[in-house]
Amino acid sequence: MPDSAAHSCASDLSRYSRQILFKGIGESGQRNLLAARVTLVGCGALGTVLANTLVRAGIGHIRICDRDFIERDNLQRQILFDEDDIAQHIPKAEAAAAKLRRINPDVTVESVVTDVNHKNIERLADGADLLLDGTDNFETRFLINDLAIKTNRPWVYGAVIGATGLCMTILPGETPCLRCVFETIPPPELNPTCDTAGVLGSAVNIVASIQAIETIKILSGHREAVNRNLINIDAWNARVTNLNVASARETADCPCCKHDTFEYLDGKLGSSATTLCGRNAVQINISTEATIDFARVAKKLEAVASAVKFNKFLLRVNVDDHEITLFPDGRAIVKGTSDEEVARSLYARYIGS
């Protein structure tokens, strides 16, 4: 079948008829969605569910940014990927975009294979009406938060670990931002990641689906319907609680909302990576004032890594054919790669950032 016959016309709304019938959206809401643009940061577990849902729903334009390739242990929850993508070594953003274009050719799907950081996030978010969180670390979320507050654009935080997750929609100037509610990044010893504590695909689906609904409300023109609470989801026990965090806008001494400072966007806080020439290694630099508790980090890594060793100077662990050496100030050297994105990804997944 020629392409022109296979593709539906963008003005033909029949694809969305069941969504248009839903009175919360209607035809005008659908047209608003088709005109909307989002930037999705991260296309792993949350990101694939978000992209899948929004592309099927007819978001007009989605820019998908991700730094990783697909591994076998992703397939349990990252719904747009399959064995063929692994065999062909396709980056996540590219594999997702290819699937999504087959699902709904009305939508413009743009893929960018990159590590989202303070140097490129403004460009990656250029033109976006809303920023979506599909990341796997705190640092990038605070970076998104900074940009959203600074440029007065909504963003939707979602995160999951094990069977529990959180979701919060940030409407700058109206609701508290992420740093009003959680001001700092927890230290690595208090910071389980999906790679150290596990994660259930079913929990991811719930969190990302709530993120997608809030996104659809905003972009279809129903901002008044947005849930402004911190939504806490315990999928194992089917328990959802809504924390009314509205007062945090007034009570918190938020660096973004109260002081107009954007420490992550300005590169003053957060990590940077440097390739160590000729050593097949990358150094990760993290700005932290805390001293890392190695005993607790080792305990966190016990289940997933062999031979975690530490003394008072450093902690060393072998994961995925790489050796990570962590220092008390949060700095690390990742051996076995000269690729900064690979090193940053390993740090986020196993140490936590």
Added chain:
Amino acid sequence: MELNLNGKTEQIQDVQTVADLIGHFDLAVTQVAVELNEELVPRAKFAESILNEGDTVEIVTFVGGG
């Protein structure tokens, strides 16, 4: 003290304030949001927020995975 904690009735000894409760679970003050009897507790007031018998408490831990 008996508390309704994240939807479950729990007996917790030797806690007087929200800050004590956070410490009891080995959590850091900066990684949680806490609601006491359906009111958000400002982080700066954890140490002075007194817990009473039968209080309803929600502790939400900051999550970074995904």
